[in-house]
Each structure stands twice: as structure tokens, then as C-alpha cells.
Amino acid sequence: MSAKSQVAHAAGQVAMFPARAVEPLMSGLQRVLGIKRMPWVFLIPNLTAVVLFALLPVFINVFYSVSGSDRLFPWDRPFIGGANYQTLFDCTNYLDPATCSRDLFWRALGNTMVFVPVQVTVMITIALLTAVCLNREIRGRGFFRGIFFFPVMLSPVVVALTWQWILQRNGALNGLLSATGLPTLNWLVFPNTAFFWSVFVTVWAHMGFYTIILLAGLQSIPRDVYEAARMDSATPWRSFTRITLPLLKPVLLVVFILAVIRSVQTFDELYVLTGGGPGSATMLMVQYIYEVGFAAQPRNFGLAAAASLLLGLALLVFTAIQMRISRGGNND
Amino acid sequence: MKLASMKTTTALALVLAALPATGAIGQEIRMLVGDTGTGGTLFEEMAATFEEEHPGVDVVIEEVSYQTIVESLPVQLQAGEGPDIAIITDLGGLSPFYEDITDYVDADYFEQEWGQTLQWLRGGDTESSAIYGMPTTLTVNGAYVNLTLFEQAGVEVPEEGATWQEWAEATRQVAEATGTDFPMEMDRSGHRFASLAISYGAELVDEEGNPVVDDGLRAAIEQFVEWHENGTMPMDLWGAVGGSTHRELFSDFLNANVVLYFGGSWTLAQMDTEVGDLFDWAVVPAPCGPSSCTVMPGGGAMVGFSHTDHPELVGELINFFAQPENLDFYISQEVEIPSAASQIENGVDYPSASENTQDALAVFSAQIPKMADAAYRFQGWRYQRAMMNSLTTRISQVLNNELSVDAALERIEQDVNLAIEAAQTNS
The missing domain is CATH 3.40.190.10 (Periplasmic binding protein-like II)
Known part of the structure; x- marks a missing residue:
């Protein structure tokens, strides 16, 4: 046996050591449980992690939502049934938040229902256009890819503070407008402009991530399909709508689901940029949950847990619909 | 057997030796x-x-x-x-x-x-x-005034005992004469607003620890809204921000963009390091409301x-x-x-x-003996933060026409009662 094969043999022995060490244990287990139950033994480590870090928090959240007081530990909290949900749904007219006991919950819900579709549509449209541009043979393509991805690497608080300095009364944007003789505006003081900038800033901050995913999807489309279309005199628009979009559909669906979930979770940028204002014009659901559960004194963990479960439920339903559509698309 | 007993003896000796050392760790x-x-x-x-x-x-x-x-x-x-x-x-x-x-x-x-x-x-x-x-x-809430702007405008600085309205009028004149952005600003803080409210007669909390929403609070909110509507105060702080978020723009005072800034004693060090002798400034005695000349401690x-x-x-x-x-x-x-x-x-x-x-x-220290009982009571109230959070949230909604003053007062009372109720649900 050569020196090389001796080393390889020794390495194999070392690698097999753990397997040999547990072999008696596994054999014993197999004798007791039977071979059909053995897969569960191997799944236990992962299942433990899922139960501890995913399922248990959900159950704890459910318990918080049906318990009262400002106590932290579950065993110190009295059971109050559906009182927190009842408080949230205590409304004379669901379309008019002013008639609700927890009016800010309904205002935040209404804002979220407008913010999410607008932000996701704008984000995906711009990300797709950017990805299409970056997929072409343009000069400095790598540089531009880096530029568009750069905001994704910034902390949300840094993003919000930067835009606050740009948009405030004496900020950079008004300085620029003033220098060019254009009228200035206090951008974050009016509900409509504040909402516009909320969408703009969050799109700016996250667009790069989706652009990269879409770019990868575009690059996986075979070139010869486009060449065949060109030979058939297809216009660029027709190629885009008949080749690019259909072949990109699975990637677009993933991007769509990720973008919706991230959009519903929006909190940090807007909390620093507008604090949910003016009034409650940009207060979204997560900020409401934060305000009730953490900023309030005494902290109302129960109400915050109830609101977050409702939000989670809405996201679950939405994701199920998306997955169904996605499956339908694949079957076609 | 002999080896085992030696091991036990050694272990015991180590434990006994460690005991006095543990005591000395303190x-x-x-x-x-x-x-x-x-x-x-x-x-x-x-x-x-x-x-x-x-x-x-x-x-x-x-x-x-x-x-x-x-x-x-x-x-x-x-x-x-x-x-x-x-x-x-x-x-x-x-x-x-x-x-x-x-x-x-x-x-x-x-x-x-x-x-x-x-x-x-x-x-x-x-x-x-x-x-x-x-x-x-x-710490004491209080008003910082830019004396240089008063001098440039040729307007007399109101004396001790001047009302909030007199200060508003004087600072409006100064801002107009000197082209300063705004006459007055106040931190977006329920604590700062409580100074104004208590001087307007608000009790905020009674002696039994129950929240009080009264005509004094109504008068203070109405006055505050009027100042925002007529441009005495900018919308940037109370108007532009939502929820219970704390926000301040003391930089406006440091940059001489406002004539009077209502903040507190904790920014004094900043005045020394950032303003120095760039302009003359002073902290003035508490402006008076119809009820008292008080600020919050x-x-x-x-x-x-x-x-x-x-x-x-x-x-x-x-x-x-x-x-x-x-x-x-x-x-x-x-x-x-x-x-x-x-x-x-x-x-x-x-x-x-x-x-x-x-x-x-x-000047700050001189305000301490003049503070109203309501101010001391509010400062020590267990649910003070619930009231302050509600004040900032609801007043901002009034400034943005989401609520009327009446509706805001109802909401403030409801918010605080719900917070107390949630905290006291123990059975």
C-alpha cells in the first residue's frame, strides 16, 4: 500500500469514527422502534429547532393575545379570553376608524392596505425595468449593478435619517429647488407628500434586492429563444411580453411574495422618517403593534399580540392564495 | 479502594479550601x-x-x-x-x-x-x-429666547409674569421684523405640552390617581392648535410626526431659525458648546397661563x-x-x-x-418653588407616560384634521383608561 493510499485509509477511518461510535446506539434504537420509525430519529434535531424557534413563539403569542395585565411572564398573566380581539373589533362602522374603540388600529390597517399594493407594484415595476436594463450589454454594467444594490446594505435607520436630512424643511432637496428658483415644500408635513416619500424611500432602499433576483431570472432565459424571435421579426416589446415575462413568471412570483411580506413588515424606515405622521397618515400595522406593545407605558403585550396574530393570519391567507396561483401557473 | 478514598479526601480538601476564598470574593x-x-x-x-x-x-x-x-x-x-x-x-x-x-x-x-x-x-x-x-x-422645562433677534427687531423682551399669549405676540413681531422662520417651537413631547396645559388650568391627574380631562386641557389644546394654524409654531414637530414619537428641533434655536424654543434645562451644555457668543440668549421665567406660571419638573x-x-x-x-x-x-x-x-x-x-x-x-432653579401642585402630581403618576403618549398622538391628529378637539379629549381619556385597565387586569 502506497503512502498516499495509507493516508487516505487513515482519513477514512477518522471520518467513520463518529458513525462507528453511535452504531451500537442506532442498532439498539432500530431494534426497539423498528426500521419504519427510524426516520423520525433523524428528524428530531431539526424538528426540535422548528418547534423551539417557530412553533413555540406562535403558541406563546396566542397565549399573550388571550391574557391580560402588563406582566411579562405567561404564568403571571390572567386568562381573559377574546377580550383583546373584542377591543380591536369594537367598532360602530368598520369603514370609519373614528367610531372604533381602537381607532389607530383601523387607521394603521387602512394605511397598510393602501401602502402595500402601491409600494409592491412600484417596487416590482422599477426593479424589473432596472433588471432588464442591467441585463443588456451596457458600459459600466458591473458598476451600475453595485450602485443599485448599495442601499440594500444600509441600515434602515441610516436610510431614514439620510432621507430625513434630504426632505426636511431646510434639507438638501429644498436647497436644490431653491437654488434653481423652483418653489420649495415642507415635504414631510403634508399627508399626501409624506405618503409619497414613504413609498419612494422604501422602494429606494429595497429595490436592489429584487433587481438582483430578477436579473438572475433574466440571465437564465436562453439567448437562442430571443434570436429565433428576432429572425421571425418580433419587435422588442413583443419579445418582452411573449418571451421574457412568461419565462420570468416563476421568479416574479417569488419576488412578489417576498415583496408583499417585506412591505407588510415595514416599520423601521417610516418610524424614523415620519414616526407614522403627519397625524397617523403613514402609521402602518407594525408600528401600531410596536406602539401598543413596547412604546406604551404600561405595555399592553396582549393587545399587541392580538394585532400581530391578525396580521400574521392575513399574511398566511395571502401567501396561500399566491401559492395556489403559482401552482396553477406551473401546471399551465 | 485506597485510591478512591484518597480521591475523596483530596476533593473534600479542595472544597474546604475554596470555602473561605468564596467568602472573600464579597x-x-x-x-x-x-x-x-x-x-x-x-x-x-x-x-x-x-x-x-x-x-x-x-x-x-x-x-x-x-x-x-x-x-x-x-x-x-x-x-x-x-x-x-x-x-x-x-x-x-x-x-x-x-x-x-x-x-x-x-x-x-x-x-x-x-x-x-x-x-x-x-x-x-x-x-x-x-x-x-x-x-x-x-430638570426643568423652560423657554430659551434669542435676545439678539429681539434687539434687532427693537421689540421689548416680555418681563417675568408675561403670559403665553404675550410671548406669542412678541415673538411674532420679532420673527416678522427679522425674517426669522418661526416665532415659537416646542419639543414634540407630552411632558413639554403638560407645562402649557397645567398653566392653562389642566389637572391631568387628581389626588386619587385618576386621569382628568378638563376645560384647562381643552383650552391649552385649542391655543396650541391656533398657534399652528396662524404660523406661530411650525408643523414640523407636532404636525409632521405621528404616534408617541419624541422629536425635537433644538437645532432651529441653535441656528437662530426660531425666536423662542420651549425645551428644557438638559440642553444648556449644548448652548455653551454650540452657540457660545454667536448670539445673545437667555432662559426666561415660566410663561403664564390663565391658571398659573408653571412648568413641569x-x-x-x-x-x-x-x-x-x-x-x-x-x-x-x-x-x-x-x-x-x-x-x-x-x-x-x-x-x-x-x-x-x-x-x-x-x-x-x-x-x-x-x-x-x-x-x-x-432662572431654571427659580422656577422650582413656583411649580403647581398638579405638575408635581403628574410627574409622579404611574400612568404619566400613558397620558403623555396619548397627548402627542391625539394633538397631532387634531393638527392634521383627523380629529376635532372634542374627539381628541374623548380619545385621551379613553386611551389612559384603557391603559390603566390593561395594567390592572389581574383576575
Whole structure:
């Protein structure tokens, strides 16, 4: 046996050591449980992690939502049934938040229902256009890819503070407008402009991530399909709508689901940029949950847990619909 | 067998040898201090003397961000964890977690020096005489005025006793004459607004600890809204921000963009370092409302927590920091308003502060005896933060036409009652 094969043999022995060490244990287990139950033994480590870090928090959240007081530990909290949900749904007219006991919950819900579709549509449209541009043979393509991805690497608080300095009364944007003789505006003081900038800033901050995913999807489309279309005199628009979009559909669906979930979770940028204002014009659901559960004194963990479960439920339903559509698309 | 008995003997010997050593490790007291001002530096200096006097005691001063004390410390305390001592500002809100140190301190001395402010630590329990800690410093809300702008405009600075409306009128004239952006600004803080409200007759909380929404509060909100509508105050703070978010724009005063800024004594050091002699400024006595000329007090307190393993030592350490020589050292180095009666009466030397700052400190200190009872009561109320959060949230909604003043008052009452109800659901 050569020196090389001796080393390889020794390495194999070392690698097999753990397997040999547990072999008696596994054999014993197999004798007791039977071979059909053995897969569960191997799944236990992962299942433990899922139960501890995913399922248990959900159950704890459910318990918080049906318990009262400002106590932290579950065993110190009295059971109050559906009182927190009842408080949230205590409304004379669901379309008019002013008639609700927890009016800010309904205002935040209404804002979220407008913010999410607008932000996701704008984000995906711009990300797709950017990805299409970056997929072409343009000069400095790598540089531009880096530029568009750069905001994704910034902390949300840094993003919000930067835009606050740009948009405030004496900020950079008004300085620029003033220098060019254009009228200035206090951008974050009016509900409509504040909402516009909320969408703009969050799109700016996250667009790069989706652009990269879409770019990868575009690059996986075979070139010869486009060449065949060109030979058939297809216009660029027709190629885009008949080749690019259909072949990109699975990637677009993933991007769509990720973008919706991230959009519903929006909190940090807007909390620093507008604090949910003016009034409650940009207060979204997560900020409401934060305000009730953490900023309030005494902290109302129960109400915050109830609101977050409702939000989670809405996201679950939405994701199920998306997955169904996605499956339908694949079957076609 | 022989080997086994040797092992046992050795193990026993090691355990016995370790016992006296464990006793010598002594006791450790952890104290949490915010990073504002000088942070934990002065306390470390003073604690060294305490450690010399108490061999085997180790005082560990941990300096953390102020935000940690406001947001993380309450959660640690709820979990029965955290430091033995901390310097906190939510005096009434954290009252359920305090350790009663009456037996370990000179109680008469504490009552004599901090009689009224000790009540803030009792969470509104008017029958309690427990001593939970030592108020370290007082902060006082107040108005900073740009005197240079007044001089340039040729407008007289209103005298002591001038009303809020007279100040608004005077600052409007100055802003108009000098082209300054805004006449007045106020931190977006329920605490700052409470100064205005109480001077307009608002009670905010009664003697039994129940929230009060009255005509005084209505008048203050109406006045505040009017100032925003007529441009006396900008929308940037109270109008543009939502929820309970704290926001300030003291930079507007530092840059001479506003004539009067209503903030507090904690920005004095900033005035010295950032403005210096670029323009003349002063802190003016509390503007008067129809009810009184009062501002809100605030401040920090050094408290011990009930989960501590060393309550006696915690009490002794707080008692040590409370001694006159340590108090004088701390207040003069920190350039803060004292909270101890003897220091307020005799004054404190601030060798490192400028003349302007010393004058301003004198004005702030002079407001303390004039503060309304309602201001003291509100400061020590356990549900003060619930009321302050609701004030900021609802007033901003009124400024943005989401609520009428009547609806806002109803909401404020409801918000605070719901917070109290949620906290008291124990059965």
C-alpha cells in the first residue's frame, strides 16, 4: 500500500469514527422502534429547532393575545379570553376608524392596505425595468449593478435619517429647488407628500434586492429563444411580453411574495422618517403593534399580540392564495 | 479502594479550601447609568471611596445608552433581572420594582432634602412613606429666547409674569421684523405640552390617581392648535410626526431659525458648546397661563430594585451618594439643577460653566418653588407616560384634521383608561 493510499485509509477511518461510535446506539434504537420509525430519529434535531424557534413563539403569542395585565411572564398573566380581539373589533362602522374603540388600529390597517399594493407594484415595476436594463450589454454594467444594490446594505435607520436630512424643511432637496428658483415644500408635513416619500424611500432602499433576483431570472432565459424571435421579426416589446415575462413568471412570483411580506413588515424606515405622521397618515400595522406593545407605558403585550396574530393570519391567507396561483401557473 | 478514598479526601480538601476564598470574593453591586452628561465617570470616582470603606464590596458601574434605560430596563425588571441600582427617569412608572431602603438610609435626612420629590417614586401612592431612592438631579422645562433677534427687531423682551399669549405676540413681531422662520417651537413631547396645559388650568391627574380631562386641557389644546394654524409654531414637530414619537428641533434655536424654543434645562451644555457668543440668549421665567406660571419638573433618581440579593448594601450605597459632599461634587461637575433642598437654598458653584449658563441655571432653579401642585402630581403618576403618549398622538391628529378637539379629549381619556385597565387586569 502506497503512502498516499495509507493516508487516505487513515482519513477514512477518522471520518467513520463518529458513525462507528453511535452504531451500537442506532442498532439498539432500530431494534426497539423498528426500521419504519427510524426516520423520525433523524428528524428530531431539526424538528426540535422548528418547534423551539417557530412553533413555540406562535403558541406563546396566542397565549399573550388571550391574557391580560402588563406582566411579562405567561404564568403571571390572567386568562381573559377574546377580550383583546373584542377591543380591536369594537367598532360602530368598520369603514370609519373614528367610531372604533381602537381607532389607530383601523387607521394603521387602512394605511397598510393602501401602502402595500402601491409600494409592491412600484417596487416590482422599477426593479424589473432596472433588471432588464442591467441585463443588456451596457458600459459600466458591473458598476451600475453595485450602485443599485448599495442601499440594500444600509441600515434602515441610516436610510431614514439620510432621507430625513434630504426632505426636511431646510434639507438638501429644498436647497436644490431653491437654488434653481423652483418653489420649495415642507415635504414631510403634508399627508399626501409624506405618503409619497414613504413609498419612494422604501422602494429606494429595497429595490436592489429584487433587481438582483430578477436579473438572475433574466440571465437564465436562453439567448437562442430571443434570436429565433428576432429572425421571425418580433419587435422588442413583443419579445418582452411573449418571451421574457412568461419565462420570468416563476421568479416574479417569488419576488412578489417576498415583496408583499417585506412591505407588510415595514416599520423601521417610516418610524424614523415620519414616526407614522403627519397625524397617523403613514402609521402602518407594525408600528401600531410596536406602539401598543413596547412604546406604551404600561405595555399592553396582549393587545399587541392580538394585532400581530391578525396580521400574521392575513399574511398566511395571502401567501396561500399566491401559492395556489403559482401552482396553477406551473401546471399551465 | 485506597485510591478512591484518597480521591475523596483530596476533593473534600479542595472544597474546604475554596470555602473561605468564596467568602472573600464579597458582594458585587451592579449600577446602571445612562450615557448622558458625564455618564458613569463621576459615580466611579465616588464609588472608589465607598469600596475603600467597605472591603470586599465591588461596585460595578455600567454605562449604557439612555434608550437602554428607557426601553430595555423595564423589560429586564419585569423578568426579575437587571442591575441592583439604576439612575432612571420614569420615576413613577417603575415604582412596582423598587426596593424600600428606608431602614438602611438616614430617613429624616432624605425627607428633609427631597420631601416632595420622594413622592414621585411612590407611583402615586399618597399613603406610602417608603424611601425607594435618591432623586439625583432636577430638570426643568423652560423657554430659551434669542435676545439678539429681539434687539434687532427693537421689540421689548416680555418681563417675568408675561403670559403665553404675550410671548406669542412678541415673538411674532420679532420673527416678522427679522425674517426669522418661526416665532415659537416646542419639543414634540407630552411632558413639554403638560407645562402649557397645567398653566392653562389642566389637572391631568387628581389626588386619587385618576386621569382628568378638563376645560384647562381643552383650552391649552385649542391655543396650541391656533398657534399652528396662524404660523406661530411650525408643523414640523407636532404636525409632521405621528404616534408617541419624541422629536425635537433644538437645532432651529441653535441656528437662530426660531425666536423662542420651549425645551428644557438638559440642553444648556449644548448652548455653551454650540452657540457660545454667536448670539445673545437667555432662559426666561415660566410663561403664564390663565391658571398659573408653571412648568413641569423632571429629573432622574437613583433607585434600588427589589430583586437585589444585597438590599442593605444597596441602601448604604445610595445613602453614601446622598451625602452632601458627594451631592455637591456630582451636581457641580455635571452642571445640573440640584434636587436637594439644601442645595437649592444655598446654591451650587459651577466652576466649568459659562456666565450665560450659570444665569440660565439660576432662572431654571427659580422656577422650582413656583411649580403647581398638579405638575408635581403628574410627574409622579404611574400612568404619566400613558397620558403623555396619548397627548402627542391625539394633538397631532387634531393638527392634521383627523380629529376635532372634542374627539381628541374623548380619545385621551379613553386611551389612559384603557391603559390603566390593561395594567390592572389581574383576575
